[in-house]
């Protein structure tokens with residue numbers, strides 16, 4: 350069929366076969382279980398990947414530790430040169446890799462390609478950063494002493510990532526880890542194993558053709574078993590985990606117990622507040638993209654919408670009209686804005702969510718059904734009307750369900766924005782400077798991402814990305830996020846030939 354030939358041409362363009370090995374550490378292997386991944390829009394089996402066994406992981410960590418010892422002594426700008434080559438290699442494959450993301454994860458093609466672009470962008474950023482891993486010089490209180498901060502590599506960074514961003518999240522972590530002088534061991538989601546293999550093949554070729562150890566970008570495909578083993582292993586100096594709050598809590602506890610470092614990027618329950626003075630056109634368009642894009646499967650998807658009572662009714666009317674025009678279907682077909690959910694289990698979670706809404710006193714204003722007559726895991730983009738404190742509203746349902754809630758003043762809406770466990774992203778639509786500065790100030794949003802007149806999703810790589818509370822507190826990508834991939838050392842150098850002690854202490 351046409352679909353099968355698209356997928357086999359895509360695999361071929363990326364050097365993949367119908368059967369692939371899922372472990373890379375300079376050499377390809379794989380002795381664990383064989384996982385077949387499927388296209389969530391059609392149910393078609395795309396290909397198989399043999400995952401890592403416990404021994405495969407052990408050997409991979411050994412090689413990654415060894416590679417890190419060599420890599421840490423390569424000057425950072427030279428490390429940046431290698432990342433620049435990776436960036437170019439990714440750019441050469443942007444179309445087939447974006448297409449594989451669409452086929453395997455289920456997001457629409459422009460979003461699949463956008464995800465590879467995000468990796469390219471962070472690689473550019475990392476190349477520049479490789480000349481700016483600056484410490485600082487601090488005035489010493491002692492005469493003839495110099496005090497400074499020096500940043501050194503950590504060693505091995507383990508990256509455990511979620512299904513919904515099977516390229517970009519690894520990209521953020523690997524590009525920064527590499528310029529910071531670390532090796533990386535990646536375990537992606539088992540249901541996007543082909544994408545993990547495809548990305549690693551691109552990087553492996555760059556490393557090998559430059560005479561560098563392939564283990565700098567190691568891959569150990571697997572499920573909870575391999576993720577758990579990475580969390581436990583002392584050789585992994587930093588575990589960067591992206592996934593649900595539930596799994597993140599377990600992983601963080603394990604890593605903390607051995608005093609390893611961790612970065613947590615967990616679930617969100619993001620809200621948009623539309624004030625009465627907002628540009629309504631802008632707000633409707635923003636919400637459509639933020640609530641329905643990626644079929645509601647972004648950590649930054651808008652799940653709660655607070656509407657000022659003065660504009661509430663007309664806004665809902667316009668939103669329902671806009672929802673009526675969304676095309677749900679195969680993410681590779683032009684014009685489709687909403688692809689499938691990633692798994693059948695996600696469709697069940699959607700249906701459970703809908704029945705909880707009605708059981709908890711809410712109403713379905715639009716959608717609400719799983720589209721069982723379609724071949725894949727499709728659901729209707731849904732709008733509800735419900736109380737701000739209904740338990741279902743406080744839960745992250747990874748599907749396109751948007752809860753709408755009426756408010757009467759901004760402090761109330763902010764309180765509701767902040768009352769959930771998660772603290773990832775938030776937006777306010779308003780034209781008043783007073784509201785804007787209230788929103789970004791100490792009594793405003795408690796989230797890691799605080800926007801005005803743009804939606805909750807679609808972050809740029811230049812800023813630090815992440816959230817507070819049950820979202821885990823981690824920050825990735827831009828700003829000072831790179832510092833988490835290094836060790837900070839405070840160095841005091843005495844060039845005076847005397848021994849003055851700090852705090853004026855005399856000890857003689």
Ligand code: NAD
Pocket residue numbers: 509510511512513514536537538539571572573574575576577578580591592593594596597599600613614615616617647648649745747773815816820
């Ligand atoms: P998940 O928690 O089910 O899985 C995430 C990863 O953890 C996968 O690779 C999985 O195999 C692995 N894993 C499972 N059990 C493990 C264990 N015991 N020890 C170690 N690893 C284990 O999440 P998911 O369904 O793949 O992804 C969706 C979730 O990810 C949502 O909650 C979403 O909000 C969140 N997410 C957050 C961000 C962010 O930046 N904050 C980004 C993307 C996704």
